[in-house]
Each structure stands twice: as C-alpha cells, then as structure tokens.
Amino acid sequence: GENVEQHPSTLSVQEGDSAVIKCTYSDSASNYFPWYKQELGKRPQLIIDIRSNVGEKKDQRIAVTLNKTAKHFSLHITETQPEDSAVYFCAAHSGYSTLTFGKGTMLLVSP
Amino acid sequence: DVKVTQSSRYLVKRTGEKVFLECVQDMDHENMFWYRQDPGLGLRLIYFSYDVKMKEKGDIPEGYSVSREKKERFSLILESASTNQTSMYLCASSFGGGGENTEAFFGQGTRLTVV
Numbered sequence: 001g002e003n004v005e006q007h008p009s010t011l012s013v014q015e016g017d018s019a020v021i022k023c024t025y026s027d028s029a030s031n032y033f034p035w036y037k038q039e040l041g042k043r044p045q046l047i048i049d050i051r052s053n054v055g056e057k058k059d060q061r062i063a064v065t066l067n068k069t070a071k072h073f074s075l076h077i078t079e080t081q082p083e084d085s086a087v088y089f090c091a092a093h094s095g096y097s098t099l100t101f102g103k104g105t106m107l108l109v110s111p
Numbered sequence: 112d113v114k115v116t117q118s119s120r121y122l123v124k125r126t127g128e129k130v131f132l133e134c135v136q137d138m139d140h141e142n143m144f145w146y147r148q149d150p151g152l153g154l155r156l157i158y159f160s161y162d163v164k165m166k167e168k169g170d171i172p173e174g175y176s177v178s179r180e181k182k183e184r185f186s187l188i189l190e191s192a193s194t195n196q197t198s199m200y201l202c203a204s205s206f207g208g209g210g211e212n213t214e215a216f217f218g219q220g221t222r223l224t225v226v
Binding site: 098 | 220
C-alpha cells in the first residue's frame with residue numbers, strides 16, 4: 001500500500017517568516033495530494049490540494065508543489081501569522097478513494 | 112455546508128465492553144472512513160466503505176468491525192474494548208462518483224478512553 005513520510009515533525013518560525021513542510025509518497029499511481037490543517041481540539045480541514053497533472057498550485061499565502069518524478073510534494077506558507085499555528089497533515093490517494101496520511105507537522109508561529 | 116456528525120465527543124468504556132461509534136453525513140457521499148489519531152502517528156485508516164453494505168479493511172483493522180446499512184451512516188464497532196484502543200476516532204466522508212478523488216470531510220472526533 002501507499003506510504004507517506006512527512007518532515008519535519010515540528011517547525012517553529014517567527015511571525016512573517018515562511019514555512020515549508022515536505023512529504024514523500026511511495027505509490028507512483030497516486031494522483032491526488034491534499035493538505036489538511038488541524039487546530040487544537042478541532043477537526044482536520046482541507047486547506048489546499050493538488051492533482052498529479054499539475055506541478056504547482058497557489059491560494060493566497062499557501063502554495064503546494066508536486067514533483068511526480070521524485071514522488072514528493074511540499075506545502076509553502078508565506079508571511080506566517082500566529083493563527084497559522086496548527087498541525088498540518090499531508091496525504092496521498094491510495095486505491096479506491098482512500099487517503100494515506102503523513103504523521104503530521106506541528107507548526108508554531110511566534111509573534 | 113457538509114456536515115459529518117459523530118454521536119459522542121467523549122466516551123469512557125470498560126475493558127471487554129462492546130463499543131459502538133456512530134457517524135452520520137448529510138451530503139449523500141458514497142465514501143465513508145474511520146481513522147484513529149494518536150500523537151506522533153498521524154491518522155491511520157481502520158476501515159472504509161465506498162457503498163452501502165460494502166466495507167474494506169484499512170491499515171489497522173484488528174479489533175474493529177464496521178457496519179454500513181444506510182448510505183448516510185457508518186458505524187465503528189469495538190468488539191471487546193481494550194486499553195490500547197484508547198484514542199481519538201475520526202470519521203470522514205467524501206464524494207465517490209466520477210472516478211476523481213475529492214476532499215474528505217471530517218467529523219469532530221470521539222475521544223474514547225478504555226479503562
């Protein structure tokens with residue numbers, strides 16, 4: 001089955017800095033790569049996703065890049081704000097419509 | 112607005128009890144999932160269903176079973192609860208038509224403690 005590795009497990013930045021979270025996947029047939037944000041005590045919510053026919057996608061301060069050859073994809077957050085503090089999960093589609101998640105990155109943005 | 116609702120936010124059960132976790136979605140989604148979330152381990156798939164009465168094992172199905180008698184409802188069953196099943200359980204659903212993978216919507220989670 002699919003295996004998703006996510007790094008780093010924790011990331012501390014100063015407000016205004018950029019943050020980058022990286023993921024690798026194992027199944028070359030995977031074609032959908034979402035990113036979820038989970039604030040403390042809340043449910044995971046989709047913040048951005050990318051499909052395998054696209055190399056990059058941007059939505060305001062967040063962007064995702066995909067390198068199919070290397071089987072890795074990354075989340076980029078620019079001009080970080082304290083409200084960006086949360087746990088971020090990457091995921092890759094694997095079989096049917098299931099998602100395999102990475103172990104998560106706790107992002108802490110200090111004012 | 113998609114709503115995925117889990118029947119309990121917090122649950123405390125005794126070792127050996129049979130436990131039912133219920134999940135209901137209101138968007139006519141074909142796919143439904145049960146994940147467990149543990150610190151440092153992320154979200155691990157227990158079971159999923161892509162249609163009524165259909166079920167498929169995920170990565171960690173041991174000690175669990177599921178039931179999907181109606182499209183909107185997906186139940187997770189712990190046949191004989193054990194302390195190592197103490198965890199946060201998250202239900203999710205997604206649209207399954209058209210062959211294209213789509214966003215999964217999560218419930219609010221059930222924090223289960225087995226004592």
